[in-house]
Amino acid sequence: MDYIPHVIADIGSNTIRLGRAGECNPVINTPSQVGILQSSSDPLIGSEELNQYHEGLKMKQIVDQDSYISDYDIFAQILEKARNKDVSIGAFLTEPAQQRKENRAKLVEQIFEKLSFEQMFIAKAPVLSSFSVGCTTSLVFDSGENNTYAVPVHDGYISQSTIQKSKVAGNVISENVKKFLTNQAFEIDPISILEADNYDLKELNLAKKDIHESVYAFHIERMVKKIKHDLLECSIEPISKRDPSYEFESKTYSLPDGKSFTVKGEQFKIPEIFFISDSSSSEEQKEPKDADAEMQADDQYNQKLDGFNGFQGLVQKAINASEMDIRRDLYKNILCTGGTTLLKNFEERLIRDIEEVAPQNYTVNFIKKRNTSFGTGDMLYSSFIGASILSSLSSFKHMWFTKQEYAEHGPNHIEKKCP
Numbered sequence: 175m176d177y178i179p180h181v182i183a184d185i186g187s188n189t190i191r192l193g194r195a196g197e198c199n200p201v202i203n204t205p206s207q208v209g210i211l212q213s214s215s216d217p218l219i220g221s222e223e224l225n226q227y228h229e230g231l232k233m234k235q236i237v238d239q240d241s242y243i244s245d246y247d248i249f250a251q252i253l254e255k256a257r258n259k260d261v262s263i264g265a266f267l268t269e270p271a272q273q274r275k276e277n278r279a280k281l282v283e284q285i286f287e288k289l290s291f292e293q294m295f296i297a298k299a300p301v302l303s304s305f306s307v308g309c310t311t312s313l314v315f316d317s318g319e320n321n322t323y324a325v326p327v328h329d330g331y332i333s334q335s336t337i338q339k340s341k342v343a344g345n346v347i348s349e350n351v352k353k354f355l356t357n358q359a360f361e362i363d364p365i366s367i368l369e370a371d372n373y374d375l376k377e378l379n380l381a382k383k384d385i386h387e388s389v390y391a392f393h394i395e396r397m398v399k400k401i402k403h404d405l406l407e408c409s410i411e412p413i414s415k416r417d418p419s420y421e422f423e424s425k426t427y428s429l430p431d432g433k434s435f436t437v438k439g440e441q442f443k444i445p446e447i448f449f450i451s452d453s454s455s456s457e458e459q460k461e462p463k464d465a466d467a468e469m470q471a472d473d474q475y476n477q478k479l480d481g482f483n484g485f486q487g488l489v490q491k492a493i494n495a496s497e498m499d500i501r502r503d504l505y506k507n508i509l510c511t512g513g514t515t516l517l518k519n520f521e522e523r524l525i526r527d528i529e530e531v532a533p534q535n536y537t538v539n540f541i542k543k544r545n546t547s548f549g550t551g552d553m554l555y556s557s558f559i560g561a562s563i564l565s566s567l568s569s570f571k572h573m574w575f576t577k578q579e580y581a582e583h584g585p586n587h588i589e590k591k592c593p
């Protein structure tokens with residue numbers, strides 16, 4: 175296949191993935207927060223840069239909690255970095271299953287006015303994920319940082335009325351990890367972590383006042399995520415079904431600065447929140463006692479859980495909202511994507527719980543993914559890969575929204591070109 179120099183941007187509230195059409199992995203995989211330095215108009219991007227100490231650094235979130243871009247100027251700068259200046263003529267962007275018209279129009283203006291691309295396309299992330307595994311019909315279950323979606327894709331299209339969205343996602347369990355640590359009187363110290371990662375920093379004798387509060391919060395969040403990724407795992411059987419006398423083993427976890435804490439079953443109990451349902455012990459899960467009660471005290475947290483009936487309930491609702499004659503196919507072709515589905519034993523537990531709610535004579539099957547060079551499977555990159563494949567097809571040549579069409583019909587013409 176000839177090298178196709180279009181640039182791809184897969185935009186999430188936690189991570190932005192940028193790369194080139196025809197390639198399997200993104201070239202840039204950066205947090206959706208960028209670093210801003212007074213001394214430079216160039217934003218700092220990528221974990222490697224952001225995990226270093228930079229004097230006068232502030233952090234800025236450029237994608238909001240609904241995965242909509244909140245700073246178009248900085249986004250354009252990042253896109254420009256991923257572009258091969260002389261040859262990139264097309265920009266292919268992903269968007270969440272539910273998108274606002276005005277966001278699309280703003281993106282179109284950036285691409286044609288500010289960045290002078292010749293052509294562009296916007297496609298829904300779940301459709302691209304489905305394409306990435308060669309399916310035009312599937313149920314895409316996507317759980318990232320702030321949102322979880324169950325989206326039926328039928329013949330390559332999404333019907334908006336079938337989409338199920340929940341705010342119960344990765345950040346809910348991050349919150350619970352933080353609450354657990356607070357209950358243990360364990361404090362994450364971003365300065366000692368920065369020092370552990372950058373040896374020469376000690377000489378600077380950094381104090382809290384030397385680090386902007388946004389940078390401080392960024393490093394705490396980064397460590398909470400690391401703890402979450404390293405330590406948490408889903409219990410394949412609901413914990414409420416275990417013998418009440420069951421004793422979890424203690425496990426000690428050490429941070430890069432040498433500080434450590436111990437868990438005794440919390441690593442399994444925290445992700446249980448994803449699988450609560452009316453039929454599981456709702457008393458125990460939704461109105462827990464003692465330490466757990468504190469874990470779930472605040473209002474925002476409870477709002478997220480309002481009406482939530484487990485990830486299996488979300489999948490069931492999405493399938494039930496679809497036409498009767500495709501429901502069997504959807505149960506048979508469930509695709510898990512998004513970072514939160516990388517939790518250990520996540521798929522095993524989800525399939526078990528979906529089987530409990532699926533009609534009895536239906537087969538529940540998850541689509542298998544290949545392993546990427548990052549060792550994550552395709553969970554993190556499925557929509558990127560779908561975009562990469564689609565934009566490389568010779569038959570896609572006629573699908574692009576061109577600069578000329580933009581000049582003739584204006585930004586809202588994108589609705590026609592990219593339904």
Ligand SMILES: Nc1ncnc2c1ncn2[C@@H]1O[C@H](COP(=O)(O)OP(=O)(O)OP(=O)(O)O)[C@@H](O)[C@H]1O
Nearest residue numbers: 186187188189241318319320321344512513514516
């Ligand atoms: N190995 C892992 N184990 C558990 N959680 C993980 C793992 N890797 C990433 N995550 C979590 O996945 C979430 C980010 O996923 P992803 O990059 O798919 O989100 P996003 O697409 O940017 O967000 P959204 O879909 O909400 O816009 C974070 O909460 C992160 O902590």
